[in-house]
Amino acid sequence: MARKKQYNEQEVIEKAMHLFWKNGYEATSVRMLEKEMGINQFSMYASFKNKQGVFLKSIECYNRQLHKIKSKLANSQNGVAGIQQYFYDFLDFSLEGISYKGCLVTNSINEIKPTDVEILEALKRFANEIRNLFVSNLKQDDLKKEAIVQKQADYLMNNLLGLSLASKVFDKTQLNNMIEITFLHL
Amino acid sequence: MARKKQYNEQEVIEKAMHLFWKNGYEATSVRMLEKEMGINQFSMYASFKNKQGVFLKSIECYNRQLHKIKSKLANSQNGVAGIQQYFYDFLDFSLEGISYKGCLVTNSINEIKPTDVEILEALKRFANEIRNLFVSNLKQDDLKKEAIVQKQADYLMNNLLGLSLASKVFDKTQLNNMIEITFLHL
DNA sequence: AACATAACTAAGCATTTGCTTAGTTATAAA
DNA sequence: TTTATAACTAAGCAAATGCTTAGTTATGTT
Numbered sequence: 001m002a003r004k005k006q007y008n009e010q011e012v013i014e015k016a017m018h019l020f021w022k023n024g025y026e027a028t029s030v031r032m033l034e035k036e037m038g039i040n041q042f043s044m045y046a047s048f049k050n051k052q053g054v055f056l057k058s059i060e061c062y063n064r065q066l067h068k069i070k071s072k073l074a075n076s077q078n079g080v081a082g083i084q085q086y087f088y089d090f091l092d093f094s095l096e097g098i099s100y101k102g103c104l105v106t107n108s109i110n111e112i113k114p115t116d117v118e119i120l121e122a123l124k125r126f127a128n129e130i131r132n133l134f135v136s137n138l139k140q141d142d143l144k145k146e147a148i149v150q151k152q153a154d155y156l157m158n159n160l161l162g163l164s165l166a167s168k169v170f171d172k173t174q175l176n177n178m179i180e181i182t183f184l185h186l
Numbered sequence: 187m188a189r190k191k192q193y194n195e196q197e198v199i200e201k202a203m204h205l206f207w208k209n210g211y212e213a214t215s216v217r218m219l220e221k222e223m224g225i226n227q228f229s230m231y232a233s234f235k236n237k238q239g240v241f242l243k244s245i246e247c248y249n250r251q252l253h254k255i256k257s258k259l260a261n262s263q264n265g266v267a268g269i270q271q272y273f274y275d276f277l278d279f280s281l282e283g284i285s286y287k288g289c290l291v292t293n294s295i296n297e298i299k300p301t302d303v304e305i306l307e308a309l310k311r312f313a314n315e316i317r318n319l320f321v322s323n324l325k326q327d328d329l330k331k332e333a334i335v336q337k338q339a340d341y342l343m344n345n346l347l348g349l350s351l352a353s354k355v356f357d358k359t360q361l362n363n364m365i366e367i368t369f370l371h372l
Numbered sequence: 373a374a375c376a377t378a379a380c381t382a383a384g385c386a387t388t389t390g391c392t393t394a395g396t397t398a399t400a401a402a
Numbered sequence: 403t404t405t406a407t408a409a410c411t412a413a414g415c416a417a418a419t420g421c422t423t424a425g426t427t428a429t430g431t432t
Contacts (some may be wrong), residue, residue, distance in 0.1 A: 004396080005409070006409075030390055040410070043392090099314075157352065161347075164351075169310055188377040190430090226379095
């Protein structure tokens with residue numbers, strides 16, 4: 001038989017993910033990736049096919065990292081308050097040093113061309129997963145009608161997307177203001 | 187004396203702006219720019235110094251294009267309703283064919299490296315200009331205290347930023363839901 | 373008409389991009 | 403121990419990147 005891999009695919013993808021998260025898709029070159037991942041380009045392409053493949057696996061990895069706060073939300077039984085906590089948890093999650101990196105997925109949305117269908121679909125799936133968590137938490141309020149739940153879920157997604165962007169431009173106080181007002185009348 | 191320019195700087199920048207708007211900063215190459223602008227690279231660099239210079243002028247151009255709906259907001263005397271109308275106007279403004287291009291400025295935020303201070307400052311200035319319009323419209327309600335005005339302005343900015351992103355992922359009904367709920371209790 | 377000068381053209385610069393290929397090394401089964 | 407095979411290294415590919423340079427053309431002033 002043959003040699004075995006000298007690296008763990010999960011481990012190197014995690015490093016790739018952090019690069020993509022920090023720099024975005026286009027601004028992360030294959031040279032940067034091989035340096036950060038600690039493997040040769042050949043190995044990279046053997047394991048993940050191409051740069052896009054590395055990115056797709058990075059999204060999966062990002063999703064796994066997010067699992068901790070997502071399952072916290074999924075298990076919360078306190079309705080809207082649980083969602084609000086998720087907003088704060090997300091900010092913590094995306095913090096690196098003194099600056100926020102935003103959400104890997106929403107950061108990438110603007111970079112992905114309509115031709116990259118596979119990536120675009122992955123991004124939409126990701127967004128809808130979180131939206132579904134919002135829906136089930138909103139439904140914990142028995143008085144809420146289905147139509148309102150759906151509208152509020154859309155509204156919350158908008159505020160979460162906004163927060164990912166806003167965290168790069170506005171200060172901590174303003175971010176807290178945003179979250180506070182978002183949940184004021186839910 | 188010398189020859190005169192065979193192109194109008196405003197006109198060619200408008201074309202550049204549309205390219206940046208559609209593709210983003212990095213994905214717009216200087217070759218694409220010279221093709222779209224209809225001028226040689228030499229002329230481009232003579233007029234705008236470098237690619238970053240073209241982009242900065244494009245932001246100014248974008249701002250001028252936005253002036254129509256911004257001044258409509260500035261002149262509105264109906265408080266929150268005027269702001270809500272701005273949200274709808276922005277969606278119209280960013281529509282091309284059947285898809286939304288989002289906001290040129292927020293599209294770019296993720297692409298700009300912290301080293302591009304000049305661009306980053308331009309983006310922040312742009313965001314705060316709109317925020318100030320929100321503030322003065324919010325103040326048309328005499329009952330609103332200053333602190334609340336500021337918090338609501340932050341909240342509205344978050345929803346506007348979100349909308350720019352959301353318009354690329356969610357459908358028209360959902361976008362309308364987002365706007366509706368955003369303004370439900372203001 | 374001659375000149376000075378800015379606007380132009382087109383070619384080319386070094387660097388970087390994503391990806392491949394030719395050749396070497398390690399490993400497990402025979 | 404031999405051998406088949408996959409994992410590795412490192413060099414290199416064409417194409418694209420932002421930007422520059424050398425040389426030509428047009429135009430207002432003298």
